[in-house]
Amino acid sequence: MDITIACATRVAFHLDSPKAEGLGGIETASIEFAKSLAARGHAVTLLTRTDQTRAAAGVKNMALEALPDLTGDVLIVASNAEWMRGSKHSRHVLWLHNHLALNKAARRGQIGPMLRHRPHAVFGSVAAERACSRLYPFVSRHIIPLGVSAEFLSSRLDAPRSLRFVWASNPRGELKPTVQAWLRAHAQIPTGASFDLFGVDEGSLGLSPAQAGKASIVLHPRLTKADLARSYESAAAMVCPGSPGETFCLAAAEAQCAGLPVITLGTGALAERVQHGVNGLVCRDMTELADAVVALARDAELLGLLREGAQRMRPVMGWDRVAKLWESFLTRL
Structure with missing residues (x-):
């Protein structure tokens, strides 16, 4: 054809x-x-x-x-x-x-x-x-x-993971509320946890550099798929609330195939990408989303179960x- x-x-x-x-x-x-x-x-x-x-x-x-x-x-x-x-x-x-x-x-x-x-x-x-x-x-x-690109389907799943929560969506209206949810969660999670934002500029956060640093928010430039997949190898989970205009959410699918469960509000197509308790957590509001971050940061067994479910998406993506x-x-x- x-x-x-x-x-x-x-x-x-x-x-x-x-x-x-x-x-x-x-x-x-x-x-x-x-x-x-x-x-x-x-x-x-x-x-x-x-x-x-x-x-x-x-x-x-x-x-x-x-x-x-x-x-x-x-x-x-x-x-x-x-x-x-x-x-x-x-x-x-x-x-x-x-x-x-x-x-x-x-x-x-x-x-x-x-x-x-x-x-x-x-x-x-x-x-x-x-x-x-x-x-x-x-x-x-x-x-x-x-x-999903091959880089996420072949990334290492056995690499040591740290408590790095990631964001790699296009910055829309949900970014600032998500940052606020992270601030609420940050006070309750173990030292060393971070929120890594990819492709987000400093002005989009609504925080000063000092405030972002104190909250362990780390900004990264937009990366190639290969570099992003490598970064995911040492991360814990993705935070991706979703938006009404989301028609698929490739970012969430890529994260799951790299072994990252997704914490979401299930808005738009995120309701299809994420199955609650299987490959992520679907929350009702930003308060629950902050609680979900705390839960995964504190409960290694829960995080492991959801990670296992996330990586099972590989064969069909x-x-x-x-x-x-x-x-x-x-x-x-």
């Missing part, structure tokens, strides 16, 4: 970017998805914001602007249907990574291409599909979860499995 994948986020990236840059979830998923389909024998072209043409792992990576000149069996567009405009492909799929409000879609010129090409829609979670308006002219709606699910879906279109 001749498949084109268009990822039109604002981020400029290419096939080799993950080796040197910390990419976001949509960019990472697009690269992994393209490579996994190519590994199954499909002819795959990945269109991104790049100024060079590259080829690797059976995938041809070109600039988005090349789209009008391409033909193929199917065009898969990540989130932005506007890029279907002028497409010469036989079939069209809108791969929705974010919630798409009707007024936003209309304002950005996405309704016209949808009406013309009548795409099939693919969501990463049940929560995302249910939150999407039924007024969109999709031919069909399907749920296919994302996968590989991109090779995701590619097979997509292949089955695409052959039925």
